[in-house]
Amino acid sequence: MSETSGTSHRRRRPLRRALFAVLGTLGLAGLAATAAVPSATAAAPPPPSGWTQVFVDDFNGAAGTGVNTSNWRYATGTGYPGGPANWGTGEIETMTSSTNNVALDGNGNLRITPRRDASGNWTSGRIETNRTDFQPPSGGKLRMEARIQMPNVTGTAARGYWPAFWALGSPYRGNYWNWPSVGELDIMENVQGLNTVWATMHCGTSPGGPCNETSGIGGSRACPGATCQAGFHTYGMEWDRSTSPEEVRFYVDGINYHTVRANQVDATTWANATNHGYFIILNVAMGGGFVDAFGGGPDGNTVPGYSMVVDYVQVLTAGGGGTTPPPTGNRDAYSAIQAESHDGQSGTITETTTDSGGGQNIGAIANGDWALYRGVNFGSTGATQFVGRVASGAASGVSGLVEVRLDSRTSAPVGSFAVGNTGGWQSWRTVPANISRVTGTHDVYLTFTSGQPADFVNVNWFNFGH
Structure with a gap:
């Protein structure tokens, strides 16, 4: 078909x-x-x-x-x-x-x-x-x-x-x-x-x-x-x-x-x-x-x-040792990971972005949605920061959390940041957050949590820092 x-x-x-x-x-x-x-x-x-x-x-x-x-x-x-x-x-x-x-x-x-x-x-x-x-x-x-x-x-x-x-x-x-x-x-x-x-x-x-x-x-x-x-x-x-x-x-x-x-x-x-x-x-x-x-x-x-x-x-x-592929280390945690390059997702869409550099972003993101990025290599020094490129045209009072979880959607978040209206769904901001120190290679889940069902964020890219 x-x-x-x-x-x-x-x-x-x-x-x-x-x-x-x-x-x-x-x-x-x-x-x-x-x-x-x-x-x-x-x-x-x-x-x-x-x-x-x-x-x-x-x-x-x-x-x-x-x-x-x-x-x-x-x-x-x-x-x-x-x-x-x-x-x-x-x-x-x-x-x-x-x-x-x-x-x-x-x-x-x-x-x-x-x-x-x-x-x-x-x-x-x-x-x-x-x-x-x-x-x-x-x-x-x-x-x-x-x-x-x-x-x-x-x-x-x-x-x-x-x-x-x-x-x-x-x-x-x-x-x-x-x-x-x-x-x-x-x-x-x-x-x-x-x-x-x-x-x-x-x-x-x-x-x-x-x-x-x-x-x-x-x-x-x-x-x-x-x-x-x-x-x-x-x-x-x-x-x-x-x-x-x-x-x-x-x-x-x-x-x-x-x-x-x-x-x-x-x-x-x-x-x-x-x-x-x-x-x-x-x-x-x-x-x-x-x-x-x-x-x-x-x-x-x-x-x-x-x-x-x-x-x-x-x-x-x-x-193969399990029902999902183990991390292979093919993504660099410290370089921009394009949000639309996910290995799996639920609830998101992919759309053209007007952000600098062009390309695509993921959007229509609301409470309970997620995206998976396999094999992110954090190295031995370890990452302590998470940075996300986000935009939001959510209504007044509508906001939510962008969370980072490792290896499972049900793992406790290692860090997160809150985002509300940034001035429009293509009005982009780079938002940093502290995370618990991460080393080695992991599957990274971006999960999205909000107190209401409305869409609250778009994501263009993210990376990690020391």
Whole structure:
């Protein structure tokens, strides 16, 4: 479900994507294969030995209820606020949070169902994980996996259907114009009710570039056993940092049918696409560039109301000594760390700044938001000061704390400073604060605390001093 680049034209995936070899290279996944069976429900399997489950949703709940919003957020409308129209793909539906489009079925499944009203307008559903930090530990592996039955419709009645299970690089959230450089991993895509699963990695620049955009680096095959539409299949992606070169492998029912390796692109392109976490997306689009490459739609023959049925989604990690990469010392505490270069965040956006030097800042920051910067090297002498470049257009009486925490968002702050209105959201000040002495290499969290829910600060950059 690729997003668009910064251009305004609609993306078109070339027809040649249909020509990928269906058989691919067969092999066994690192996890046990799950047979394709038509049963409606199955719990997420327990992690195999050596793997740790870091996220799961079995979609258990009463029929007709929405998703668990502690795990998921609804993406609604026809695009992200300020982002490309039609979700950047040319699809025509309006996404909603209505249980007509996104609902549990009472049997342990999520159903995302496209609908068409009497005027011919389409609605459907798109949900995303709140978490944006899914990535392998350093030297380890990450697996995203879901057991899904594609909409059980084929032929002309399926024209325009585009179900997908995929992930976007965390810097996309709040920016919406940095695709494809931040990376996209399409774990399962299907169009037109064809018995084919596509997997793709998007990266680099568009159009063209090292990742052949807008097509990306893709592969495909038929679903083994029952067709993709007639039965459930387990679709998975393993991102493996234990290999050299690093690689991303795609699976259906345990069969590895497509692999992308770091040495297929230049080092900068790979780093830009992988040096951060990802968030997961489930959706069913109607129409768009990929659909157009296979004949187009929807049209008068298309039959609405067929659901993508999702039994479970889970994320696992293995190896590397933990579920998150340990600090690598790749950031200098005493040089400016650009706020938008975070390795993970919650609640912030990225926007263009008018501050000296230009570039971007993070903004829309309110109580409970945070940003993560991995591997900040403080050296042996130690830092005793923290300096932040901040701006605020908060209303009178609205203020909050910019806090520094080490290695965990729940650690006690080593220091903080208060900030209120500076004269505008692009009226910048450099604010110093004393901190407890810090040595060595740490993951640094900037956390933001306020007594009210309103946005209270933007951050352009920060550093530390002796």
